[in-house]
Amino acid sequence: MSNQTQKIKITFIAAECAPLAKVGGLADVIGSLPSALSQDKLDISIIIPAYETILKNWSNQFTNYQKEIQVKFDHSIKSVTIHQIIINSIPIYLIENKKYLSTGLIYPKSDASSGGSEEEAKRFLFFSQAALTFAQESNPQIIHCHDWHTGIIPHLIKYQNLPFKSILTIHNLAYQGIYSGQLVNQLLATNFPTKTVNCLRQGIINADYVTTVSPNYAQEILTPEFGCGLSPALKKKKNHLIGILNGLDLKIYNPANDPLITTNYSTNNLSKKIKNKFFLQKKFHLQEDSQIPLLSIVCRLTPQKGITLLREIIPRLMEMDTQLILLGSGLSTYEKFLKSFNRKYPQKFHAEIGFNGQLAHQVYAGSDIFLMPSKFEPCGLGQMIAMRYGTIPVAHAVGGLKDTIQNKKNGFLFENYQSEDFYQIIKKTLVFYRQPSKWLKLQKSAMTTDFSWQKSAQEYLKLYQKIS
Template sequence: MKVLFVASEGVPFVKTGGLADVIGSLPRELIKQGVDARVILPKYGDIPISFREKMTYLNHFQVPLSWRNLYCGIERLEYDGVTFYFIDNEFYFKRQGLYGFMDEAERFAFFSRAVLAALPRLAFLPDIIHCHDWHTGMISVFLRSQYQNDPFYTDIKTAFTIHNLQYQGVFPGSILGDVLGLGREHFGLDGIEFHGQVSFMKGGVNYSDLITTVSATYAEEIQRPEYGERLDGLFRHKKKNLHGILNGIDVEYYNPANDSCICKKFSYESIDDKQDNKENLQRIVGLPIRRDIPVLAMVSRLVSQKGMQLIKDILEDMLAMDIQLVVLGTGDRYYEDMFRDAAWRFPDKVSANILFGNTLAHQIYAGSDIYLMPSVFEPCGLSQLIALRYGSIPLVRETGGLIDSIKPYNEYTGEGNGFSFTHLNGHDFLYTLKRAIGFYYQKDIWSKITTNAMQCDFSWYKSAQKYQDLYKKLMYKQQIGG
């Protein structure tokens, strides 16, 4: 089985979010399970020079994009057992940053056309092109509209994964002909039209053979108006072809037993060594060294989606308790200033690290006791899975992948790996936090919860098997003419 992953970012080359982690981990696991999985990405200027110097030039050619005829180069790099291809066009991709430019529609329309045009030059004919998020949504559209009569592409099937429906790639309707080179027959309910505009996300959903998203609960939620971002009706229509598979994490990279970023390695069998990491974290962020109180943590984008308004609602009550709070992340200026102000007012309780720091993130996971993730919505979430791995007990709101991964602790059965609340209000959040802190002081119970958490298996193994099952169904339908 041959699968080509197409995405706008991927670890270790470029990353802005969880999509990059998926692209860096899932193909590697599929290869272990016998799939010939490869990845194709834009060759951004932000890719470190150490990687760019190792890339091998393969070919170059011209890519048609409506009335344009554009240069495209292909380069290749083997990394950690995975073959990565890179689409090279300096005008579109040699910029500082990955996103946020005025010509996003043109950039990623070019990328989509270039991926398809590159296939005959790769000596690799995939059975399935697996596209990820709106940036690749036009691949399935172009495959059906402009390559359907080319025998080379006849048997290729497409899968489209939605990582976050909030970002859809919506552009003015004028790009239909001027940029995409498509006729009006594609501008309708069954095409790429979205309230008079063009939606790359809707194109991926309507034209792909298979649709997935990153947790089973999120696949259900997006069929409802409150989560569907005005596409809920489309997802209800497509529900038989919509599947939710929870993301995994790289359990070798996120492993407290061999993590070089933390001061003392530990596992669930040596959980007492986590306390040394707690002291180290307190020392690093400038908080009083105290083993006797719970350290609460967040490694997050500081935006509304991540539940920052709920944090604001209970912040004063939280800081009235005997706790410490360590925050790492950037986002909306309002929430950044909220945490800066709290750290100024409560220097012995709050450490606000308004930055991105990978090493510090690992140290926070290893040194904290309770991990806060009160998201308004969360398609999958990776932070709670990493927190479990390091014995930082997640406290989450029940939505999306958080429901699918965090099971509330039950004091009667001893089961559960965290704490959760349902309603989007500060009262429920605060009540659940106080409950978690109450169990923290019952050391036998807390040790049980921590052991439960660290023994959870959220590796890619099972999720990769589920993807394989879906791939095989696609190929079987093709063989029987389904």
């Protein structure tokens, strides 16, 4: 038997994939995990929607591959065009359909959550059906689905009696894709008897294995506190539920050669990091001073990310000798109060509303301390990126934050989700900051923590081999 025929064929199906379409951490995982997996043992492809932004910005890099397929949806046959682009030697197939997938933004809701609208249901249920229809042409052994957008696929595999094994990876249990049962039955020709259909729950129930993105989060979601109403279904699945920590693409996030930051540096010349701090202070009209600790946050502005705690302590932080930069977008109520702080503390605080990839790299490189007061955090990539850049994370001890941050060794953790606890841990961090030898040791420890995909990729490989 040839090497090629021994490979396990796996198709990833997801709503995002960096660098083509990115809103959150899901995109980073889909963009980096496949290429980290063993190419000798696995034959991997990815299917994502051909969003309008992809057709506009990437079509000149599509290969000559193009295929028309017919998809059964909403009591009729819909035509879709399949395009292909190859990134890091991985073929990515893009499903184009103007009505459902290729017009407008990636998500109907600005914060990327699942709002349950009919527009959202049609987009991602159509994508799931189209991706599954196309997958039958290449006939993979395993279909690896990601999050609520594709949670219905394990059910469809069983309902349509297809010969695939399935894995569902939960990146964020809070977003579930809950739609009218009548609408789902109409669109997919299913026969759900319930008033509503929870796509993520269907994925949990029907997948051969469920994974999530950190070991600690895999345990947390079995409890009512973190289970988001799905802990009973997850408990029934616990013998087929594992947590595998996300990794980072270390080629992209490397301060030694990152082309997006002002000045490159490494553990050997950490003194150069300060030039990135001066760049940020100047850019946002903050006082240019190497001694003032510069705090930062890069996140979506949603309740999950602890913005309420932040709001409560910003006035107290501004009374101290600190500066704070925030980069992100999301709920308009959050954006509004952050803009008001811009006006109130012009030399000490700046909220940049929106997302800019280059600026995010510059914030990671230029700040001293990175804040992640998340109420829950399945894995979190921000703390890993910050550490890679020698920026010390201060985070709530939940989910993947607890798996990746060792308190007082490469970052700081607070246990209770209270603004006072958050404030006090920042004060303790600032004590370390004012002791240069201790701070340098922390930075070097953070920068040398292993966040590569190597270990996690081996765990995924074992899982694929187990169920194929």
